[in-house]
Amino acid sequence: MSFYAFIGALEQGLVYGLMVLGVYLTFRILDFPDLTVDGSLPLGAAVSSVCIGAGMDPYLSLVPATLAGFCAGAVTGLLNTRLKILHLLASILTMIALYSINIRIMGRPNFTLLGKSTVLDSLTAFGLPSSMAGTCLFAAFTVSAALALIWFTRTELGQAMLATGDNPRMITALGVNTGNMIVLGVGLSNALVALCGALVAQNQGAADVNMGVGTIVAGLASVIIGETLLGQGRISRMIIAAVLGSVAYRLAIALALGVKLGEFSFSPSDLNLITAFIVVAALTAPRLKRKMAR
Amino acid sequence: MLTLKNITKRFHKGSVNEVLALNDVNLDIRQGDFIAVIGSNGAGKSTTLNCIAGGFFPDQGSITLDGADITAWPEYKRARFIGRVFQDPLMGSAASLTIEENMALADRRGKPRGLSLGVKSKDRARYRELLSQIGLGLEDRLKDKVGLLSGGQRQSLTMIMATMVRPEILLLDEHTAALDPKTAAQVLELTQRIVDTHKLTTLMVTHNMNHALRQGNRLIMMHQGSVFLDIEGEQKERFSVEDLLERFYTLKGEEFSSDKMLLV
Ligand SMILES: Nc1ncnc2c1ncn2[C@@H]1O[C@H](COP(=O)(O)OP(=O)(O)OP(=O)(O)O)[C@@H](O)[C@H]1O
Ligand SMILES: [Mg+2]
Numbered sequence: 001m002s003f004y005a006f007i008g009a010l011e012q013g014l015v016y017g018l019m020v021l022g023v024y025l026t027f028r029i030l031d032f033p034d035l036t037v038d039g040s041l042p043l044g045a046a047v048s049s050v051c052i053g054a055g056m057d058p059y060l061s062l063v064p065a066t067l068a069g070f071c072a073g074a075v076t077g078l079l080n081t082r083l084k085i086l087h088l089l090a091s092i093l094t095m096i097a098l099y100s101i102n103i104r105i106m107g108r109p110n111f112t113l114l115g116k117s118t119v120l121d122s123l124t125a126f127g128l129p130s131s132m133a134g135t136c137l138f139a140a141f142t143v144s145a146a147l148a149l150i151w152f153t154r155t156e157l158g159q160a161m162l163a164t165g166d167n168p169r170m171i172t173a174l175g176v177n178t179g180n181m182i183v184l185g186v187g188l189s190n191a192l193v194a195l196c197g198a199l200v201a202q203n204q205g206a207a208d209v210n211m212g213v214g215t216i217v218a219g220l221a222s223v224i225i226g227e228t229l230l231g232q233g234r235i236s237r238m239i240i241a242a243v244l245g246s247v248a249y250r251l252a253i254a255l256a257l258g259v260k261l262g263e264f265s266f267s268p269s270d271l272n273l274i275t276a277f278i279v280v281a282a283l284t285a286p287r288l289k290r291k292m293a294r
Numbered sequence: 295m296l297t298l299k300n301i302t303k304r305f306h307k308g309s310v311n312e313v314l315a316l317n318d319v320n321l322d323i324r325q326g327d328f329i330a331v332i333g334s335n336g337a338g339k340s341t342t343l344n345c346i347a348g349g350f351f352p353d354q355g356s357i358t359l360d361g362a363d364i365t366a367w368p369e370y371k372r373a374r375f376i377g378r379v380f381q382d383p384l385m386g387s388a389a390s391l392t393i394e395e396n397m398a399l400a401d402r403r404g405k406p407r408g409l410s411l412g413v414k415s416k417d418r419a420r421y422r423e424l425l426s427q428i429g430l431g432l433e434d435r436l437k438d439k440v441g442l443l444s445g446g447q448r449q450s451l452t453m454i455m456a457t458m459v460r461p462e463i464l465l466l467d468e469h470t471a472a473l474d475p476k477t478a479a480q481v482l483e484l485t486q487r488i489v490d491t492h493k494l495t496t497l498m499v500t501h502n503m504n505h506a507l508r509q510g511n512r513l514i515m516m517h518q519g520s521v522f523l524d525i526e527g528e529q530k531e532r533f534s535v536e537d538l539l540e541r542f543y544t545l546k547g548e549e550f551s552s553d554k555m556l557l558v
Contacts, residue, residue: 152409154413155408156407156411157407159407160407162388163399166391167388170386170387173373173376174399174400175371175373
């Protein structure tokens with residue numbers, strides 16, 4: 001792998017780390033399989049891009065993008081807890097609704113940021129090479145988000161959320177409205193995912209309604225790879241594992257795309273197949289390790 | 295203090311599986327009562343406790359607490375005045391959280407939860423003190439995950455957690471049934487100690503007639519969703535296991551013979 005391919009994968013791993021944190025929050029902490037993310041990633045991208053297009057400061061545009069993501073997640077949570085729709089189905093409903101909403105927001109299926117200033121310009125202005133700017137900025141975002149999430153899981157509210165995912169009957173008996181916890185948790189998760197989408201769009205120079213396809217699979221793959229690398233442990237360790245998993249996942253993808261066997265090489269459209277293989281490998285690795293040890 | 299009035303509850307209403315789980319239950323629980331609840335399988339004991347806790351809403355009837363109608367209150371809201379220990383030792387605590395984290399969660403039962411630290415260092419000494427009462431050495435394992443504990447340890451912890459914030463009423467549903475006899479006796483002894491210390495109003499479901507007669511000031515027997523026997527004080531003291539069994543078999547329409555004592 002070339003140095004540039006490596007930096008590129010690192011950058012991707014870090015920016016998508018935000019999304020992976022969101023997926024970790026729903027899947028692992030709340031035990032709520034949430035597919036809203038495939039729609040809330042482009043939602044964040046669309047909101048941020050349109051705001052920038054309208055002349056808003058690129059950093060400031062992250063705020064409405066994040067809030068929009070929170071609302072999308074909250075809708076899924078409300079569909080599930082108030083209207084009693086199965087969680088998986090509730091999230092799929094929000095996801096497909098978001099497809100239409102995202103096109104409404106942009107006025108068309110995509111929105112280019114060509115010639116607009118983005119969050120990356122603030123760093124390149126300092127003389128940082130553009131190849132490094134993304135990596136540094138996204139590292140700052142993702143590490144801060146991971147630290148904030150670790151702090152949150154230690155608060156009274158965060159602890160109640162952990163217990164909601166672990167033992168809802170027990171925490172209800174201790175006076176917590178688990179429905180509210182789910183709405184809040186799924187909302188926070190999608191806020192992170194939308195923030196990720198906004199940064200990705202600014203990095204790519206465009207938002208596209210289809211940019212979210214496969215987000216959930218990539219997120220899950222990253223969470224599982226992280227768990228395989230760091231093993232089980234305290235929540236803080238697992239949150240760090242999720243970010244590392246995200247980077248490892250993007251590196252693995254870059255490696256696979258670089259493989260050449262004579263005439264044959266992978267194309268980006270093979271990504272989903274490769275991801276499926278990576279998830280299978282990551283899921284079976286612990287068992288293989290145990291077998292080898294015997 | 296807590297009154298159930300004409301409570302009726304059917305499950306699977308309108309289907310072939312319809313069960314009349316509670317049939318016009320009336321119960322007046324007074325401050326300081328320790329009521330043992332007995333009855334055969336399916337008599338409606340758990341359903342009664344669940345009804346008080348708010349696990350479901352009754353089809354008919356009302357529940358009042360100190361004169362206030364709480365029939366429509368959801369479970370999490372009633373938790374403010376209820377402490378619960380379930381039959382399943384895994385039910386009362388979160389396995390992936392540590393002992394101190396579980397205790398901190400219980401310490402805020404019925405109080406708002408915000409963004410301050412869940413486990414506060416100033417509370418640790420109190421947690422340790424509470425745990426040392428049960429004599430299982432848990433006070434030195436505050437940072438161990440609850441999933442590592444045995445059933446008896448977990449049930450004892452749940453007992454402590456249910457009473458950290460003094461409940462108006464304590465609901466115990468066969469909370470020693472899943473434990474071996476020795477551990478069960480310990481947990482029962484702990485229960486009695488906690489109830490006495492805090493003078494708690496308690497409802498305890500049990501299948502052990504000896505326990506039911508020995509503990510508490512009052513005893514009710516349920517059958518087919520109704521309360522058939524409600525005795526207290528001296529009247530209860532005069533009752534023997536044999537008397538209870540006789541009542542029990544009369545209810546079931548079976549002849550009572552002392553052979554059946556062997557089944558106890
Ligand atoms: N959630 C529910 N859905 C359907 N039926 C239920 C439900 N809860 C209880 N029942 C039924 O209501 C009746 C009373 O059950 P309950 O659990 O209260 O009995 P119990 O007295 O606690 O018995 P046990 O000693 O076996 O615990 C039973 O016929 C039971 O099948
Ligand atoms: Mg029962």
